[in-house]
Amino acid sequence: MKNRLDSIKKQLHAQSYKLTPQREATVLVLLEHESAHLSAEDVYLLVKEKAPEIGLATVYRTLELLTELEVVDKINFGDGVSRFDLRKEGASHSHHHLVCIECGAVDEIQEDLLGDVEAVIENKYRFSVKDHRLTFHGICHRHSEKEGATEQNEENEQMQV
């Protein structure tokens, strides 16, 4: 965790940005809530616990900055808010998501399943892929198998495989 923060600090400095207390608090919130797919508002409320004086605009500006630096991915599940996902250290691509239409849970898939597909895109369609967004909508394992599974609204889990 400390390493991630240091590494992000270096990335900021490399582009002559500072790691201000507000930015640090924001990054810490993101680190502490990996895979939570927080919205800007979510981040704001959590950061306020650490640094109550922070303004929403600063959070937006920080998240924008981190997106530019490719520290986070700005993703969108079609519900009208942008969500921010920390990239795995060194990952060059956004990971995939499973959105359950029953309970709203969002699971992550860290393994890259698009290698073959990207090869087709590159060769057949002559398109040089820089990033991708892949989201599946459907019914998660908690709801497809057993009826009466524990309700899980607004809750997020990470599936590491």
Add this chain to the structure above:
Amino acid sequence: MKNRLDSIKKQLHAQSYKLTPQREATVLVLLEHESAHLSAEDVYLLVKEKAPEIGLATVYRTLELLTELEVVDKINFGDGVSRFDLRKEGASHSHHHLVCIECGAVDEIQEDLLGDVEAVIENKYRFSVKDHRLTFHGICHRHSEKEGATEQNEENEQMQV
């Protein structure tokens, strides 16, 4: 084209919705601009040419209705507006998109490249896939190969393979 309209009319009637003149004009605009990834505002301006009295709210309501009926897919490329894509007749999944970060062009991929990936999602992650969204961001063939390719902003092409 006529067939598509009739088919959509049937789908509406099946759920006891009417194909009002405003709805018909909206559907026609979508049919005439397939693969154009029109925003609601775009659709509104085009529909106004056919039916000048139409209101923006009606267009929004119609697009929402068509999305529910799975006649169109509501997609989002992260630029803050929803875009509406007519589904191919009988297609059960949204098709894929290639967004060029140089010129903003959006190409479509009609072939389904996710068969193997969905099998993994279903089996390994026990997730029952109902729909997907796959977008690649990168550099399109017009800009990756030859410098000085024709500028193509806000323009869209369909790649049928």
Add this chain to the structure above:
DNA sequence: GTTGGTGCAAAGCGTTTGCATCTGC
């Protein structure tokens, strides 16, 4: 006449921006 659909304007809501203030070299 009842029901669903429409048009308009106002409201809603996430996000961005202008600007005065602050902070650190």
Add this chain to the structure above:
DNA sequence: GCAGATGCAAACGCTTTGCACCAAC
């Protein structure tokens, strides 16, 4: 003191909603 960063409030832009009116059976 200068440049970058911040906080606040206002502005913005897309989308939704309330409501009176309309159209079709």
